[in-house]
Amino acid sequence: MIEVRFHGRGGQGAVVASELLAHAAFRDGKFPQSFPFFGVERRGAPVTAYARIDDRPVDVRTSVTAPDIVVVLDAGLLRRVPVTAGLRAGGLLLVNSPRRPEELAGLGPFRIAAVDAARIALRHGLGSVTLPIVNTAVLGAFARVSGVVSLDAVRAAIESFSPARQVENAAAASDGYTDVVTAEVGPIPELGPASPRTVPLVLPEDPVASRSSETLPTADWRSLTPVIDLGRCTRCNFCWKFCPDNAIEFDAAGWPVLRGEFCKGCGICAAECPPRAIAMRAEA
Amino acid sequence: MARLTIPAPELMHSGHAACPGCAPALAMRLLLKALGPSTIVSVPACCWTVIATPYPTTALGVPMLDNPIEATGASISGLRAAADALGLSDVRIVGFAGDGGTSDIGLQSLSGMLERRTDAIYVMYDNEAYMNTGVQRSGSSPKGAWTTTTPVGERSHGKAEPKKDILGIVLAHRPTYAATLNPSFPEDFVRKAERARDLRGPRFLHVFAPCPPGWKYSSEQTIAIGRLATDTGVFPLYEVEEGTCRITRTMNALKPVAEYLRAQGRFAHLNDTDIAEVQAEVQRSWDRLRALARSAERPWPPTLSPPTPA
Ligand SMILES: Cc1ncc(C[n+]2csc(CCOP(=O)(O)OP(=O)(O)O)c2C)c(N)n1
Numbered sequence: 001m002i003e004v005r006f007h008g009r010g011g012q013g014a015v016v017a018s019e020l021l022a023h024a025a026f027r028d029g030k031f032p033q034s035f036p037f038f039g040v041e042r043r044g045a046p047v048t049a050y051a052r053i054d055d056r057p058v059d060v061r062t063s064v065t066a067p068d069i070v071v072v073l074d075a076g077l078l079r080r081v082p083v084t085a086g087l088r089a090g091g092l093l094l095v096n097s098p099r100r101p102e103e104l105a106g107l108g109p110f111r112i113a114a115v116d117a118a119r120i121a122l123r124h125g126l127g128s129v130t131l132p133i134v135n136t137a138v139l140g141a142f143a144r145v146s147g148v149v150s151l152d153a154v155r156a157a158i159e160s161f162s163p164a165r166q167v168e169n170a171a172a173a174s175d176g177y178t179d180v181v182t183a184e185v186g187p188i189p190e191l192g193p194a195s196p197r198t199v200p201l202v203l204p205e206d207p208v209a210s211r212s213s214e215t216l217p218t219a220d221w222r223s224l225t226p227v228i229d230l231g232r233c234t235r236c237n238f239c240w241k242f243c244p245d246n247a248i249e250f251d252a253a254g255w256p257v258l259r260g261e262f263c264k265g266c267g268i269c270a271a272e273c274p275p276r277a278i279a280m281r282a283e284a
Numbered sequence: 285m286a287r288l289t290i291p292a293p294e295l296m297h298s299g300h301a302a303c304p305g306c307a308p309a310l311a312m313r314l315l316l317k318a319l320g321p322s323t324i325v326s327v328p329a330c331c332w333t334v335i336a337t338p339y340p341t342t343a344l345g346v347p348m349l350d351n352p353i354e355a356t357g358a359s360i361s362g363l364r365a366a367a368d369a370l371g372l373s374d375v376r377i378v379g380f381a382g383d384g385g386t387s388d389i390g391l392q393s394l395s396g397m398l399e400r401r402t403d404a405i406y407v408m409y410d411n412e413a414y415m416n417t418g419v420q421r422s423g424s425s426p427k428g429a430w431t432t433t434t435p436v437g438e439r440s441h442g443k444a445e446p447k448k449d450i451l452g453i454v455l456a457h458r459p460t461y462a463a464t465l466n467p468s469f470p471e472d473f474v475r476k477a478e479r480a481r482d483l484r485g486p487r488f489l490h491v492f493a494p495c496p497p498g499w500k501y502s503s504e505q506t507i508a509i510g511r512l513a514t515d516t517g518v519f520p521l522y523e524v525e526e527g528t529c530r531i532t533r534t535m536n537a538l539k540p541v542a543e544y545l546r547a548q549g550r551f552a553h554l555n556d557t558d559i560a561e562v563q564a565e566v567q568r569s570w571d572r573l574r575a576l577a578r579s580a581e582r583p584w585p586p587t588l589s590p591p592t593p594a
């Protein structure tokens with residue numbers, strides 16, 4: 001059995017990717033399974049989905065804690081989410097990134113592959129510059145580097161089950177297949193022993209949620225960041241008043257300051273600022 | 285710095301799990317500014333349970349009770365009794381529930397709490413559908429709205445039935461205070477929440493709460509859409525205290541509802557005839573509301589008998 005875990009952000013199509021993978025595996029005559037982690041699927045929020053593929057029916061129904069393959073749809077997640085948790089030594093880590101896979105070697109003793117899925121998605125008009133829909137390009141790359149499903153099956157699954165833009169998505173999968181690069185530095189480690197299939201649940205010391213949510217920054221959710229031009233700002237407080245994330249505070253002189261670790265980039269402050277002193281910018 | 289027009293202290297934490305641009309999140313932020321720290325909030329299954337509890341954290345700087353979706357009213361009656369038994373009669377008890385959990389699933393529980401004249405504040409944030417489970421229609425979804433259970437296609441043209449008048453149902457219970465609130469008008473919002481805070485007995489706040497993914501608009505539009513809802517008469521701002529109705533944002537002429545409807549993808553399929561129908565209905569209820577407010581010297585709407593002394 002091959003166990004796969006997908007990490008993405010709400011809006012990138014991680015859940016659909018795991019479903020399409022299951023459809024593709026089914027076409028190849030395998031017994032697949034696919035389901036999302038039951039959690040927040042807000043746009044921009046970290047999302048996890050699972051898939052299992054076997055030559056016989058899969059009985060296990062729990063979430064994947066010891067994957068053979070991890071797929072990361074957003075390289076920004078590498079900073080905050082422990083995406084490689086439970087991934088065995090020698091397991092495959094496929095990342096959507098414009099970087100060379102060698103540059104990602106620090107992530108651990110894994111077979112690392114990278115594909116610039118955002119560029120492929122944009123080339124086919126899938127999503128926007130700030131939120132490209134990268135799932136199908138990544139699935140094409142997955143077919144190539146995992147060998148678990150064929151590209152034909154992935155394309156056929158997209159053509160019958162993709163919620164929209166089947167032609168463009170299938171083309172993106174083919175490009176992902178062609179473009180993906182696997183790290184060539186160093187010996188590819190032998191596949192280590194599988195971790196136990198069930199990992200003990202570690203409860204926090206304090207079982208009642210008493211820690212503030214401010215211990216969980218949401219900066220990664222955003223694709224655009226408000227930039228405040230203090231030359232135009234009249235200190236009217238509108239940005240502060242209307243922010244649903246309480247992500248604007250004031251300095252001692254009363255000028256607005258962005259709490260960058262919590263801003264989700266909704267754009268309300270920019271839209272409501274009377275002198276138009278706030279612009280939404282893509283982060284460098 | 286310009287003078288703050290609403291209180292500075294923040295009792296809602298950042299890091300919560302609401303979508304970018306979520307008006308229900310802003311509504312909680314404003315509400316807690318008005319109510320202050322001596323507050324217990326009871327939240328049923330709805331977006332706000334998820335927003336408040338990215339495990340193992342909480343986004344509320346006050347205690348929160350998580351309760352079943354149909355039980356918000358009962359839960360705040362129970363919290364009130366428990367607080368009183370502990371001698372905490374100055375603690376404010378608040379239910380904070382979605383429109384599905386209030387005007388459909390929890391309606392009996394709300395009615396019971398109002399009828400028992402529980403000393404508590406019930407807040408319904410109205411994002412006009414069951415959002416947490418993926419945009420299913422509720423009794424509070426407006427006529428014509430696309431939802432996943434009122435699709436747009438050959439045999440369905442969005443929701444066929446009109447929106448349930450939850451405030452009418454609440455007023456039939458003769459609460460101490462009931463009001464409509466809109467986070468696009470933060471000063472009015474906070475003033476009403478403070479008024480509710482300072483009164484005793486059953487109080488009900490109907491909060492307008494735009495939801496970018498559920499209403500299909502881009503997140504920066506949340507405040508503008510809320511403002512349009514009030515200025516077109518779709519969601520007028522008023523309060524009813526001891527039966528006396530007062531409009532808190534008066535308008536000589538309503539803006540055309542088309543401006544409000546056209547700003548949202550959930551109404552994209554409405555044609556000119558549909559829009560004219562909405563316009564006529566909005567005008568009718570606005571006229572009715574103004575008549576009610578004019579009869580202000582006569583407490584309680586004519587159809588309702590005066591409240592029996594508690
Ligand atoms: C009895 C029961 N039925 C169904 C559910 C599933 N459920 C959880 S949240 C939710 C949506 C609630 O909608 P609403 O009250 O309008 O709040 P919103 O999600 O829109 O904020 C539903 C149906 C439940 N928790 N309990």
Ligand code: SF4
Pocket residue numbers: 226239242243244245246247248258262263264265266267268269270305
């Ligand atoms: S973009 Fe949205 S979340 Fe960020 S500071 Fe502005 S209003 Fe707040």
Ligand code: SF4
Pocket residue numbers: 042301302303304305306307308309331335411415416494495496497498
């Ligand atoms: S679905 Fe709507 S109500 Fe729920 S968190 Fe998102 S924006 Fe808020």
